[in-house]
Amino acid sequence: MVGVVFLASMLGFLLLLEMxxxxxxxxxxxxxxxxxFYGVNQDPTTLGGACGYDNxxxxxxxxxxxxxxxxxxxxxxxxGACFAITCDARADPKWCLRGAxxxxxxxxxxxxxxxxxxxDPPRRHFDMSLPAFARIARxxxxxxxxxxxxxxxxxxxxxxxxxxxxxxxxxxxxxSNVGGSGDVRAAWVEGSxxxxxxxxxxxxxxxxxxxxxxxxxxxxxxxxxxGDGKLLEFSRVxxxxxxxxxxxxxxxxxx
Numbered sequence: 001m002v003g004v005v006f007l008a009s010m011l012g013f014l015l016l017l018e019m020x021x022x023x024x025x026x027x028x029x030x031x032x033x034x035x036x037f038y039g040v041n042q043d044p045t046t047l048g049g050a051c052g053y054d055n056x057x058x059x060x061x062x063x064x065x066x067x068x069x070x071x072x073x074x075x076x077x078x079x080g081a082c083f084a085i086t087c088d089a090r091a092d093p094k095w096c097l098r099g100a101x102x103x104x105x106x107x108x109x110x111x112x113x114x115x116x117x118x119x120d121p122p123r124r125h126f127d128m129s130l131p132a133f134a135r136i137a138r139x140x141x142x143x144x145x146x147x148x149x150x151x152x153x154x155x156x157x158x159x160x161x162x163x164x165x166x167x168x169x170x171x172x173x174x175x176s177n178v179g180g181s182g183d184v185r186a187a188w189v190e191g192s193x194x195x196x197x198x199x200x201x202x203x204x205x206x207x208x209x210x211x212x213x214x215x216x217x218x219x220x221x222x223x224x225x226x227g228d229g230k231l232l233e234f235s236r237v238x239x240x241x242x243x244x245x246x247x248x249x250x251x252x253x254x255x
């Protein structure tokens with residue numbers, strides 16, 4: 001019965017994905033937008049922000065990151081997604097680097113009314129780390145540059161990472177270094193006890209997912225579904241000796 005319920009749930013998710021599919025295979029059309037950059041003196045590795053990544057290197061993303069306006073952030077659903085960005089040199093030949101491009105990971109939220117309203121709906125805006133911005137534009141007093149962007153597949157080194165926090169029967173898990181489309185659409189967890197079954201998790205905020213089941217002293221397995229519908233299982237990736245604050249790296253990765 002559990003398998004039938006899980007299959008029905010999966011089919012429902014797949015149907016929803018087909019109805020609202022976001023192209024992220026690197027072949028989607030280029031779209032217009034704008035970009036600025038974080039403060040010069042701000043450490044780009046700490047810009048996990050609204051997605052909850054404690055450190056972008058620890059999360060596997062490096063320094064090429066960006067905060068997205070609400071039109072792109074979608075309440076945290078875009079956390080971990082990758083975007084190819086190029087500066088529109090035809091529209092701004094003074095500040096744009098012609099022919100240059102950079103791929104950034106969505107790690108933060110650019111709130112409305114920030115940066116002169118450029119992050120207000122329905123504008124598509126990237127507030128990039130300075131190292132990423134400098135890959136496509138000259139850094140000076142320009143403030144903002146026009147860009148073209150598109151979703152692309154995320155190429156990650158190593159496996160998906162699972163960071164556990166919370167306590168007792170409140171488990172909070174952050175998924176990071178996710179390849180493929182990069183954005184986690186649905187998640188399930190299963191403990192190693194004989195009576196354990198797959199339990200659907202709920203997004204708490206950003207890249208953090210929660211469950212109220214007590215999984216202490218159990219090996220944990222996970223199933224992740226990405227925004228493009230790809231599904232991958234991580235069997236017993238977390239040992240029973242886990243403690244809040246631990247991070248475990250799987251051998252499996254989305255392509």
